[in-house]
Amino acid sequence: MPEQSAYAGEPQPELADLDKCTRCGLCEQACPTYKLLSFEPDSPRGRVFLMKEVAQGDAPVGEHLARHLYQCLGCRACETVCPAGVPYGKLLERARYQIERAGELTPARRNWRRFRSLAFERVLPSPGMFRAAMFPARVLQQVPGALKFAQSLPLPQKVRRLVRMIPGGQSAPLPARSADSRGRAQPGRTKRQRVGIFLGCVMRSLFGRVHRATIDVLERNGCEAIVPQGQWCCGALNVHAGERNAACVMASRNVEVFLAAGVDAVIVNAAGCGAMMKEYAELLGDNERTRSFCAKVKDVTEFLSGLSLEPGFASAPARVTYHDACHLAHGQRIRRQPRELLRGVRGLEYVELPSADECCGAAGVYNLTQPVLAQAILDKKLDALASTRASVVATANPGCAMQIQAGLLDRGSHMRVCHPVELLAESYDAGLR
Numbered sequence: 001m002p003e004q005s006a007y008a009g010e011p012q013p014e015l016a017d018l019d020k021c022t023r024c025g026l027c028e029q030a031c032p033t034y035k036l037l038s039f040e041p042d043s044p045r046g047r048v049f050l051m052k053e054v055a056q057g058d059a060p061v062g063e064h065l066a067r068h069l070y071q072c073l074g075c076r077a078c079e080t081v082c083p084a085g086v087p088y089g090k091l092l093e094r095a096r097y098q099i100e101r102a103g104e105l106t107p108a109r110r111n112w113r114r115f116r117s118l119a120f121e122r123v124l125p126s127p128g129m130f131r132a133a134m135f136p137a138r139v140l141q142q143v144p145g146a147l148k149f150a151q152s153l154p155l156p157q158k159v160r161r162l163v164r165m166i167p168g169g170q171s172a173p174l175p176a177r178s179a180d181s182r183g184r185a186q187p188g189r190t191k192r193q194r195v196g197i198f199l200g201c202v203m204r205s206l207f208g209r210v211h212r213a214t215i216d217v218l219e220r221n222g223c224e225a226i227v228p229q230g231q232w233c234c235g236a237l238n239v240h241a242g243e244r245n246a247a248c249v250m251a252s253r254n255v256e257v258f259l260a261a262g263v264d265a266v267i268v269n270a271a272g273c274g275a276m277m278k279e280y281a282e283l284l285g286d287n288e289r290t291r292s293f294c295a296k297v298k299d300v301t302e303f304l305s306g307l308s309l310e311p312g313f314a315s316a317p318a319r320v321t322y323h324d325a326c327h328l329a330h331g332q333r334i335r336r337q338p339r340e341l342l343r344g345v346r347g348l349e350y351v352e353l354p355s356a357d358e359c360c361g362a363a364g365v366y367n368l369t370q371p372v373l374a375q376a377i378l379d380k381k382l383d384a385l386a387s388t389r390a391s392v393v394a395t396a397n398p399g400c401a402m403q404i405q406a407g408l409l410d411r412g413s414h415m416r417v418c419h420p421v422e423l424l425a426e427s428y429d430a431g432l433r
């Protein structure tokens with residue numbers, strides 16, 4: 001397995017992409033940061049203008065550019081509404097890469113670079129170091145009662161927020177299934193497809209319960225699910241932080257592993273990872289192997305919508321709402337499939353969330369690097385959730401789940417946060433009883 005990828009050069013925002021912007025301003029009211037700050041450089045149009053100034057050589061890659069591009073959530077809501085097809089997400093990633101390659105800026109940016117270098121160039125690319133970093137969170141998850149106790153402690157604000165982001169419900173280790181081991185499609189069923197489960201980094205460490213539910217639902221619907229060994233993080237957090245070298249290595253590794261496994265589809269249950277993996281050509285270069293891999297990547301709700309699903313019956317009635325993860329709704333244009341999945345579970349009452357596709361403020365590490373803006377954006381999401389009077393909110397991205405859970409706990413809300421497939425898997429379990 002090659003450790004070095006075909007690294008796709010020194011990417012910069014291209015004038016051809018920047019020139020697509022007609023400055024119509026239709027994106028302004030879709031942009032969470034513009035709606036909060038009402039400042040043109042914190043709007044999509046303003047940020048495209050700043051990038052264009054640099055691309056034309058009219059402005060340096062300086063602190064002004066860095067401040068406004070790092071205040072951007074990268075939510076890509078602007079892409080959804082843009083009539084001119086400005087590829088904002090791609091432009092942002094390239095511009096952040098440019099910023100990180102430029103000389104030292106302010107002391108604050110020096111601190112960010114230290115954090116970025118440790119987190120994205122050393123810890124994240126190393127499964128061992130990442131596991132070690134996640135160890136305290138996993139201990140809190142595994143010891144009965146420990147997480148609830150820690151989340152109720154009067155800790156310093158930043159620590160309390162981190163502890164409240166840790167998801168509960170991790171009870172058993174992930175099933176160990178390599179590419180060689182056989183999945184267990186339900187007896188008596190025709191095997192529909194052989195699929196590979198992408199585990200990711202945060203999902204693998206803290207959301208084993210979602211992976212188990214994903215595998216259960218796929219098998220229940222006649223698929224053979226395997227977990228190819230040697231896969232690792234998708235690289236999205238790195239790329240969003242302007243780091244591409246380690247991201248390329250991790251991406252190349254995933255392409256090799258899943259192509260070697262010979263699966264019909266690569267199933268992803270984290271929106272940010274899926275969006276990244278479908279766009280690996282931007283990172284690795286547009287070649288046959290990358291194209292073949294990208295074509296196989298499917299969000300689990302997207303994949304399930306192509307099967308005629310076995311119906312599920314909820315064990316107890318519940319009112320459920322759904323928050324669109326930005327990288328599912330805007331990054332992958334997947335909105336209908338998770339809603340249909342939830343509406344298909346009999347016994348669940350589905351209620352639409354107002355402004356469901358507006359960012360929750362998680363946005364990778366945004367809630368850590370821009371805590372004030374992130375909290376203001378989260379508050380709007382929590383108000384919308386409260387207005388639904390739902391007892392469960394489903395969302396298909398770990399960052400959103402953690403951010404929303406922490407906000408709900410801060411407000412003393414008992415609303416449950418889960419992935420849509422968990423509700424389907426539970427409904428199957430209920431039917432078996």
Ligand code: SF4
Nearest residue numbers: 021022024025027082
């Ligand atoms: S909607 Fe698109 S074309 Fe119009 S200002 Fe925004 S980015 Fe430019």
Ligand code: SF4
Nearest residue numbers: 031072073075076078
């Ligand atoms: S990605 Fe989101 S926050 Fe950034 S400019 Fe677009 S809409 Fe605004």
